[in-house]
Amino acid sequence: MILLDRVSKTYNRALGPSLDRISIHVEPKEFVIVVGQSGAGKTTLLKLLTREERPTSGKIIIGGIDYDKLKDKDIPLLRRKIGVVFQDFKLLPNKTVYENVAFALEIVGVSNKEIKHTVPKVLDIVNLKGKEKRMPQELSGGERQRVAIARAIVRQPRILIADEPTGNLDPKHAWDVIKVLEKINRYGTTVLLTTHNQDIVNKLKRRVVTIENGKIASDRAGGGYKV
Amino acid sequence: MRNLSLAVAAMAVMVVTLTIVLFSVITNASFVNTIAQITDKIDISVYLKDDVPAARSTQLVSQLKHLSNVKQVTYLSKDDALKRYERQNADNPQLLAAISSTANPLPATILIKPTDLNEIKDIKSYLSRPEVKQLQSDDPSYSGDRKAAIDKITHATNVLRQIGVVTVAVFSIICALIIFNTIQMAIFNRRDEITIMRLLGASTSYIRGPFVVESLIYGVLSAIISVLIINSAFLASSNALQASSLGLLDINYASTWFGNHFISLLGLQLMVGILIGTVSSTIATRRYLKFKTK
Numbered sequence: 001m002i003l004l005d006r007v008s009k010t011y012n013r014a015l016g017p018s019l020d021r022i023s024i025h026v027e028p029k030e031f032v033i034v035v036g037q038s039g040a041g042k043t044t045l046l047k048l049l050t051r052e053e054r055p056t057s058g059k060i061i062i063g064g065i066d067y068d069k070l071k072d073k074d075i076p077l078l079r080r081k082i083g084v085v086f087q088d089f090k091l092l093p094n095k096t097v098y099e100n101v102a103f104a105l106e107i108v109g110v111s112n113k114e115i116k117h118t119v120p121k122v123l124d125i126v127n128l129k130g131k132e133k134r135m136p137q138e139l140s141g142g143e144r145q146r147v148a149i150a151r152a153i154v155r156q157p158r159i160l161i162a163d164e165p166t167g168n169l170d171p172k173h174a175w176d177v178i179k180v181l182e183k184i185n186r187y188g189t190t191v192l193l194t195t196h197n198q199d200i201v202n203k204l205k206r207r208v209v210t211i212e213n214g215k216i217a218s219d220r221a222g223g224g225y226k227v
Numbered sequence: 228m229r230n231l232s233l234a235v236a237a238m239a240v241m242v243v244t245l246t247i248v249l250f251s252v253i254t255n256a257s258f259v260n261t262i263a264q265i266t267d268k269i270d271i272s273v274y275l276k277d278d279v280p281a282a283r284s285t286q287l288v289s290q291l292k293h294l295s296n297v298k299q300v301t302y303l304s305k306d307d308a309l310k311r312y313e314r315q316n317a318d319n320p321q322l323l324a325a326i327s328s329t330a331n332p333l334p335a336t337i338l339i340k341p342t343d344l345n346e347i348k349d350i351k352s353y354l355s356r357p358e359v360k361q362l363q364s365d366d367p368s369y370s371g372d373r374k375a376a377i378d379k380i381t382h383a384t385n386v387l388r389q390i391g392v393v394t395v396a397v398f399s400i401i402c403a404l405i406i407f408n409t410i411q412m413a414i415f416n417r418r419d420e421i422t423i424m425r426l427l428g429a430s431t432s433y434i435r436g437p438f439v440v441e442s443l444i445y446g447v448l449s450a451i452i453s454v455l456i457i458n459s460a461f462l463a464s465s466n467a468l469q470a471s472s473l474g475l476l477d478i479n480y481a482s483t484w485f486g487n488h489f490i491s492l493l494g495l496q497l498m499v500g501i502l503i504g505t506v507s508s509t510i511a512t513r514r515y516l517k518f519k520t521k
Contacts, residue, residue: 050426079428090423107429151427 001159001190002026002049007058009044018044020214021058026192028158031185033201034194036211042194045211046163049192050084051075063158080108083152083189087164089144091136097123097147098132104151118154126150126180142173149180159190166197174200230412234445237402237409241449241503242456244398245496249457251391252492257481258384265380271341272368273354274334277305279362284335287362291339294353299340308333334364399499403507406445410438410511421516435512442508446500454493461485 002024009019019041026032036042047053048060051067060067063081070078091100101122102115110118123129126146136144145165152160162181166174178200185191195201201208210217275284284302291300303311309331316322326332341347347369353359354367414421424434461482485492 052426073431076425076428076430079426084426086426090419090426092420092423104427107424107427107433 001028001030001063002192003059003061004045004048005059005061007048007055007060009041009048009053010056016214017056018214019048019055019211022211022214022216024209024216024219026190028190029185029188031182031191031204031206032193032209033204033206034192034209034211035196035201036194036217037196040211041214042211043163044214046084046161046192046194049161050082051078080155081157081159083149083155083157083160085145085148085152085160085162085165087167089136089148091144091147091151093136095136096132097128097134097136097139100136100147101150101154104154108155119150122150122154125153125183127176140173141169142176145169145173145177146180149177149184153184153189157189159192160184162191162193164194164196166195166200171199178204230409230416233409233412234441237405237442238445238449238452240398240402240405241445241500242452244395244402244503245449245453245500246456247391247398248395248499249453249492249496251388251395252495253457253481253485255384255388255391256484256488257477258380258387260480260484261477262380262384267340269340271339271347271350271354273337273339273363274365274367275337275362276364277334279335283362284337287359288337291337291350291353294350296342296346296349297339298342299338301338301340303336303338305331305333305335308336399503403503406442406504406507407511409445410442410508411515413438413441414511414515431516434516435509438512439505439508442504443501444504446502446504447497450493450496450500454489454496457485 003026004022004024006021006023007019008017008021010017022041022045024032034042034045044053048055049062051070055067062078065078065081092103095103098119101119105115105118120129120132123132126149128143128146128150131139131143136147139147145168149160149162149165152162160181165177165181169177174197181191181193182204205222207219207221209219275287288300288302291297309326312326312333313323339350341350351367354363421434461478464478464482
């Protein structure tokens with residue numbers, strides 16, 4: 001589902017590579033946690049996957065799409081196949097919960113009828129039923145993040161990338177978000193989660209890839225994480 | 228529309244630009260008409276001797292008709308010439324009396340209307356050929372003073388036309404720059420939303436669309452406003468001033484011409500407005516909505 005083969009990314013030659021020959025293979029329906037200190041290269045890794053950045057060298061194939069052969073004009077098509085959740089939610093402040101989720105469908109030209117059919121179902125999955133008309137600023141951080149997750153999965157992507165989704169949340173809300181991610185994974189979506197929350201990693205007992213100084217320090221199934 | 232003042236400024240400049248475009252077009256049409264009218268009155272008069280046989284003068288008329296640059300040839304017999312003289316001097320009894328009392332002194336005349344006033348050399352040389360020259364009682368008259376006037380008007384028109392083109396060009400560029408700036412600001416104001424749209428996989432045209440549409444709306448509204456401005460200017464000048472001309476500009480004609488060509492002029496304005504809007508916003512979005520990755 002996700003294949004990185006000796007991928008390197010260097011922003012500035014003087015500072016050395018941010019990612020150094022990273023190779024990861026993620027199977028369909030897997031739940032993979034990427035851990036590492038700030039600056040270890042987690043965010044760079046995700047930006048390579050969403051094609052916000054190009055690798056300096058190495059090969060990336062996601063869902064059968066070879067990034068070397070991907071034209072700039074086809075980047076939107078790629079991004080429609082990947083759901084992304086950000087640490088800072090990136091919700092539109094002037095739109096309601098419902099509208100924020102519907103937005104992801106609108107921009108790819110889904111009909112209103114289908115939007116009306118799909119959005120409530122997805123809001124139900126993330127346990128936000130009844131909050132459709134709230135504005136983002138009226139919600140707690142955990143709720144906002146679940147709106148963002150709803151928006152990321154409303155197009156039923158096969159891959160969901162969550163970049164420190166619990167980074168700004170207190171433990172209780174963080175767990176609400178993680179539970180939703182597990183639920184989505186059970187429905188068959190490949191989930192790639194980055195975090196530096198030791199507690200979450202240890203409780204989830206999933207495959208853990210640790211990145212240190214741009215290199216893979218360990219890659220263990222059902223692994224734990226120590227800071 | 229959060230940057231309202233900027234939008235208003237963009238619209239205002241666009242209205243000014245389009246009004247100048249429209250004014251130039253109308254003025255040009257009016258000048259062309261003025262020149263055509265005056266040119267039409269100008270002719271070359273060839274005076275024939277009284278003893279030229281009718282067959283020879285008929286032949287001369289048909290030969291003149293075959294010259295290039297000849298628009299029209301009219302033959303006036305001695306009687307026709309007299310009638311024309313009487314008609315032209317109907318309000319001057321003294322001049323009338325001077326002629327009607329004696330035998331008709333007016334020569335038979337051939338009036339030649341050239342197509343282009345500046346190219347009458349061929350006609351001149353033909354008229355000065357010996358076999359043609361010997362038929363004439365006097366040198367041909369070239370309505371010389373009128374030609375000088377026409378030259379002046381033509382020259383003035385050309386200068387004004389050039390000024391018009393330059394003004395339109397300058398204002399179009401200023402206008403495009405301001406729209407460009409407005410769109411740039413609009414993009415800046417919505418950068419978060421644009422980032423999100425892009426991350427969610429919105430296509431380039433989907434993101435660009437609203438900005439291009441925004442400047443299209445400026446173009447369309449400005450076109451309509453500029454046409455309304457010119458229209459009310461005509462109404463005001465005809466009602467209040469009762470002026471029929473403003474120097475070289477024949478307001479009555481211009482007003483009529485504007486009325487007759489209203490639809491095509493409105494179309495022209497819309498076209499120019501839409502063109503300026505689309506070009507500037509396309510460049511702005513290309514430049515500031517970076518779609519390429521590093």
